[in-house]
Amino acid sequence: MAFRGASVDAVASLSDHLQGELPGSDGTHVGSGLFLLASVLGNEAGLRRVLTDVSVAPAAKAGLAREVFGGKVSEVAVRLLERAVTLRWAATRHLPDALEHLGVIAVVRSAAEKGQSGQLADELFAFAQTVKGSPELRDALADPARSLDDKRTLVSTLLEGRTLPETSALAVQALAGTHRTVVVALTEYQKVAAEVHGRHVATVRVAQPLTDTERQRLGEALTRRTGRPVHINVVVEPSLIGGIRVEIGDEVIDGTVASRLDDVRRRLAS
Structure with a gap:
C-alpha cells in the first residue's frame, strides 16, 4: 500500500509495536481482528474522521476506540488501534489501510513461526495464478450481484484442506480489502510476506x-x-x-x- 507523509512514520511505528505484541499471540486471530477494524473504519467515514482528527485529544480518541471495539476483536488488535489513533495520518483513509497492512503482517508472522513463510508465499502466488487463469472464477469473485459472504464461502471451499490456514485467511481478506482486484491484493500480500522476511x-x-x-x-x-x-x-x-x-x-x-x-x-x- 502506498502511504505518504506522516502516515509512513505512523505505519512504521505500528509495525514495530505489532512485532512486540505478537509473541504468545495467535497471529491469524490478531490479523482477523485488524481486518475487521479496517473494514468498519473503511466504511464508517464519520468515525474514521473523529479518530484521525488532530484537534481531538489522543487519550479521548483512544478511549473512544476501546469503547466501540473493546471485546469485539482481539485485545492485541484493540491496543494497536488505540495506539494508531494517537498518531498523525496524512489522510483519514490511511488509518484503515494501515490496519489491513498490519493484519497481513500478523498473518504472515503466524506462518513464519511454523517455518511456513515460503509455503505461504507460494500458495498466495498459486491462487492468484488460478484466479487469473479461470475467467469463470474471476467473474464470480468480481460479480457485484454476489454477496461478500457468498464469495468468502466460495474461496474457503476452494482452499479448505489444500492450503495453510494463513493462505485461506489472506485469500478471503483479498475479497474485502482496499485493493482493486483479488489478484492485485494477493500480489501485494505476497510482497508484504517477502518484506517481513527481508526478501x-x-x-x-x-x-x-x-x-x-x-x-x-x-x-x-x-x-x-x-x-x-x-x-x-x-x-x-x-x-x-x-x-x-x-x-x-x-x-x-x-x-x-x-x-x-x-x-x-x-x-x-x-
Missing part, C-alpha cells in the same frame, strides 16, 4: 519448467544482483519459445527467444 519477490517467465538446480542457481544470481534473498515465482509460458524473463520490482530482465525475435522484426521493419 525480494521475482516473477520468472520461462518456456518450460525450471529444474531444481536451475531454480537454485537463478536464486543465487538474483540474490547477488539485488543484495537480498529472492523468493522466485515461476510462470511457464510456452509462447516465449526459450530463454527467461525476470521481473523484480520495477526491473525487467528479458532474455527470451520471443523477445529477441520481436527485436529482429522491428529492426527489419525500420
